[in-house]
Amino acid sequence: MEKCQAIVQAGSQQVTYEITQATQETALIFIEIYKHRDNLKVRAIGRRFFGGLKPLAESFGVEVEDHASAEVAATMASPAPAAPASVQSPNPAPAPAPVPVNLSKIDLLKRKVTLTLEKKKIEPIKARVAVVFDASGSMYKLYRNGTVQEAFERILAIAAAFDDNGELDVWFFAKDYLRAPSVTARDFENYIARTYTLGSKGGTNNEPPVMEDVIRKYTVEEPNVSIPTYIIFFSDGGVSQKGKITQLITESSTKNLFWQFVGLGQANYGVLQNLDEMPGRYIDNANFFALDDISRIGDEELYDRLLNEFPAWIKEARAKGILA
Template sequence: MQLLKGQKADVTKGRSLNELILSFGWSAGNAQMGIDAAAFLLSEQGRCERDEDFIFYGNPVSQDGAVTHAAAGNGDKESITVSMSRLSPKAARIALTLTIYEGERLNHRMKDVSGLYLRLLDRQSGEELHRFEYGSDLAQETAIVVGELYRHNGEWKFSAVGSGFNGGLAALCVNYGLEVEASGSAEVAAAAETAVKGTEDTKAVPEEALQPPVLSKIDLRKKIVQFTLEKKQLTGVTARVGIVLDISGSMRNLYARGVVQEVVERILAVASKFDDNGVLDVWVYDNEFSRMDSVTERDFGDYVKREILNNRSIHKFGFNNEPPVMEDVIRKYTKEEKKDKTPVFIIFINDGGVVRATKKVIKNAAVQPIFWQFVGIGNSDFEVLEGLDNMTGRVVDNADFVHLDRIEEVTDEELYDRLLNEFPHWLKAAKEKRILQP
């Protein structure tokens, strides 16, 4: 059933429906635009009473497990799944939203997004119950209240809202009663003037929003890292974190599209949880290499453009040669800073064509307190890296390889899960061999 804006439709009435999937789809006109779906679990008063009732990529599962956020397939972008039987009776409504990350600051607006839709599906049968296409009337907005699921006479119904909202994610949070950190960001520059349009109970944003609040994306990613650390039993582990970035000719497009900047930001969230100082050490390499100034949360904005692309002293877009930069990584942590006995976690980004001499460096470095997590992006030849797990003659297995064809399309949850999969095993083995202090 195709829904129109303002229309209400039965969801559970006359159906045996246990789980509902709400699948979001869109097409962004700008490849650098970040768009996120979320759900707010609301009380009878229309408030999100706890932070835990805000379900998004940084908090993907509600406390009762009834509502989950995930990446979607079959052409959809993201999905919210609701288990009707497990949902707390305190949840009277579920507001479904879509936001542009820092839309005001980056001047990314809903007019640049097309093909917006929401599909309601019976998870068990796969049947599409309703489809709501919306957004053709939007322009400068940076957020949308797509619709609401709500209880009515013991059943669930859906209200197709599709109304724009100024101020992005933080303004939505304020509107639904959540507190967010104060910041100088323009994320909610007009928060005090905004309200959800088209809902039955239009509520103005509180006056306190005159000091623009913001939810920093790196803070949200740190929450996902923390969740992953708990799952991998890595809480309490301290490590130094570094990233080595391939800047050979085949990487030119990924630098130009901002993909590499996004990778740095995502890995910085790992460093922020592992290192008390929140420092991420950075190297770039092609047939030459450069050791960069380390980056922190205070200065990561436009880091790649500012410190790498605009730096004429850095050799760029040549051919691959991994051993020299790897030797410099080893030199930094084992010679220049040898008094620091903290384990080192190196994330090595490469898009193929690794020279075979890399294997010898890894083998010789097995006695050092350094774990090498190689990440292959794109669809090039990764023969050398794919053979890491079969390498013999090492004291411990000190390297791992994961292949992520389009890393920009991989969710933070999956990225952190795969990056941190082998690290705890190396920590244990390195302590047993006295490479690390027990």
């Protein structure tokens, strides 16, 4: 088959999604439909599988034993021995009830993080995980339409996959900053709405104070040189304090901190766009990429980009004695 098409009809609205150039695939995921607050949301996935339902099931965290199908086939192919005429065959024992699979949204995303590491041939990572969200006035729409909550859930899955205690540490920043309560996968629903009220800390971008607080938490309040700290920093642009940001990133290059900056939209990201060429650091401890629309990028691509440089930094940090 060269082209497949999925059509979702919701009232008067119709969404059409096509996968082209499909050839040897035996299973396809077109779209994800899930409930968000009181509405249903649709996200294009476009993921293809080879090998039938087994790899598809495993992508959602369902373990399928390789020898199970062979055993079933062998049983079906071999005729059962006939019972002696004088002995009446007993009624077969009822088959055990299937074990229900109850995976939350974070569990499913966590599995995708693990698959990304496996694809990159990276050993399981143990690290502290933090996320910093831009909360300036220009981000208002993304908070209201649920985009920030969605981004939070996708980052929480990384913490669930390899955080040292399963917690995600969260900050918000604009002119001021807010260190929010840490959260686990058990309490992710409506976290953004429950934790941050737009307007209380809104305004313009001011990255240095929140960066200083992140550094303070992991190097002064809760130091641990045996485990890396992975900081995902979302900004929609307007980055202006080049000198101070450069200083903080340079100074923290001797610490067990890795900064993954993510730009939201097409904007001016200033110094963040030149992190790979930033001189004077003990080790390259930061990376940056921009997304036009984070809600339109698939989970696999997002995790692939988020975990592009962090694993290599861990190896170099250990070689240079930053990590014990």
